[in-house]
Amino acid sequence: MSAGDLREKRTTDIGESDQRNPFQRDRDRVLYTHAFRRLSGVTQVARADEAHTFHDRLSHSLKVGQIGRRLAEYLPESSESEIRNGLTVNEDVVETAALAHDLGHPPFGHVAEKELDERVRSKGVDEGYEGNAQSFRIVTHVAAHDDVKNGLNLTLASLNAILKYPWMRADEGVGDNRWGVNEHEKWGAYESERSVFEQARALEPVEKRQSAEAAIMDWADDLAYAVHDVEDFYRSGILPLEQLLTEKTAERHEFLTSLEKNEGINYDDGVEILDFLKNQGGRSLLSPFNGTKAERRALDYLSSTLIQRYIGVEQGGIYLQDHDDNEPYLQVADELRREVSLLKFMTIYYVIGDPALRAQQRGQREVVSELFETLFQAVDPEGNEDQDIIPNPFREKAQSLSSSARRKEVARLTTDIMSSLTEKQTVQMYERLSGISPGSIREQITY
Numbered sequence: 001m002s003a004g005d006l007r008e009k010r011t012t013d014i015g016e017s018d019q020r021n022p023f024q025r026d027r028d029r030v031l032y033t034h035a036f037r038r039l040s041g042v043t044q045v046a047r048a049d050e051a052h053t054f055h056d057r058l059s060h061s062l063k064v065g066q067i068g069r070r071l072a073e074y075l076p077e078s079s080e081s082e083i084r085n086g087l088t089v090n091e092d093v094v095e096t097a098a099l100a101h102d103l104g105h106p107p108f109g110h111v112a113e114k115e116l117d118e119r120v121r122s123k124g125v126d127e128g129y130e131g132n133a134q135s136f137r138i139v140t141h142v143a144a145h146d147d148v149k150n151g152l153n154l155t156l157a158s159l160n161a162i163l164k165y166p167w168m169r170a171d172e173g174v175g176d177n178r179w180g181v182n183e184h185e186k187w188g189a190y191e192s193e194r195s196v197f198e199q200a201r202a203l204e205p206v207e208k209r210q211s212a213e214a215a216i217m218d219w220a221d222d223l224a225y226a227v228h229d230v231e232d233f234y235r236s237g238i239l240p241l242e243q244l245l246t247e248k249t250a251e252r253h254e255f256l257t258s259l260e261k262n263e264g265i266n267y268d269d270g271v272e273i274l275d276f277l278k279n280q281g282g283r284s285l286l287s288p289f290n291g292t293k294a295e296r297r298a299l300d301y302l303s304s305t306l307i308q309r310y311i312g313v314e315q316g317g318i319y320l321q322d323h324d325d326n327e328p329y330l331q332v333a334d335e336l337r338r339e340v341s342l343l344k345f346m347t348i349y350y351v352i353g354d355p356a357l358r359a360q361q362r363g364q365r366e367v368v369s370e371l372f373e374t375l376f377q378a379v380d381p382e383g384n385e386d387q388d389i390i391p392n393p394f395r396e397k398a399q400s401l402s403s404s405a406r407r408k409e410v411a412r413l414t415t416d417i418m419s420s421l422t423e424k425q426t427v428q429m430y431e432r433l434s435g436i437s438p439g440s441i442r443e444q445i446t447y
Helices: 001-007 022-031 034-041 055-078 091-100 110-122 131-142 156-164 191-201 212-235 248-261 267-281 292-309 335-352 354-381 394-400 407-418 422-432
Strands: 316-320 330-331
Touching: 001 156, 022 091, 022 156, 034 055, 055 091, 055 212, 055 316, 091 131, 091 156, 091 212, 110 354, 110 407, 131 156, 131 191, 131 316, 156 191, 156 212, 156 330, 156 354, 191 422, 212 292, 248 267, 248 335, 248 394, 267 292, 267 335, 292 335, 330 354, 354 394, 354 407, 354 422, 394 407
Parallel strands: none
Antiparallel strands: 316 330
């Protein structure tokens, strides 16, 4: 079987024939899943129903898909001199990975991800929980498609591209791998999906290296987060962009000092980046955002210019290579990485560290923890307290578990349920099961 044929191979071989190629089918399968629609009710940074000003996981994923697709269309041609061994990049594969990369993101974002990891590990399941691994599990096991029993039956190329972290979880204390990532903190698949994981990874000749399409998706994710979240929080008045772009303000000094301490970006380099942003945005961004036409145009121009810059159209600095196995496929200039890191740190500094958000997150962790324990007891065949509270289609799976089902199976099914809920559904289910608000017997929480 040729390399191209292997990329198009599915985990289950089926007859298929229409006007689309295999990778276009992959994109459409992800786009039409319940798991993808659900992302409109899941936090990006601010709570999903906070205000229309902020991106939710769905709008974020759509933008990652658009940026990733443009990168995949542009980079191979601009990288010709460094592509020496026929590296293949497909724009539909990149977009599929981008649309799928956050499917496993739980309600309430990373705070819930940490809580679920702790809850799963407390049940003796050492590999815990991780949003990226859950995304891979959804497309390979949980989601439904009409031609297979489990999952979406995507091509191996698309599955490999979804693997932002192409390894299983390592033991605590192992440290960073050769690609600069701590394998205990971030990983891409659970043991339950090892077989399909290994089939997808057979496409990549270098152990634990992201595929070129995964690397493009990963960079597109960073760009969307960095640029559009700054735009969101400047519009809302939370991020004082006007003070950061003005020379010698106390706000700018404090931000750059914290940036150097936490991100290792030299103070003077930070000054240079902020001055660059000011020159791109113009004087309209040197005052708090009031929604004037001039401000909207300036902000839109800044976002567009930055995206163009970070996909390499403006001045290069980003290209693909396939001849050095010790380097990633995607090469990005240090200057561009510093700029993107500074933009991302703006959200960390002004939003994620905000006491109001921290207070919200404390309550969200309580909801997630208690709901997990309730559902775990319902799923567990040994406890079997009340399987009728489990929403379909998960109730069918719970009822099929043998009385000797391992705790890992019970924990996985419990987190499958929780990762299928929007934040509104999570709160409604928690309130109903805890008796805080019984709701109506005519009101379905899940469909």
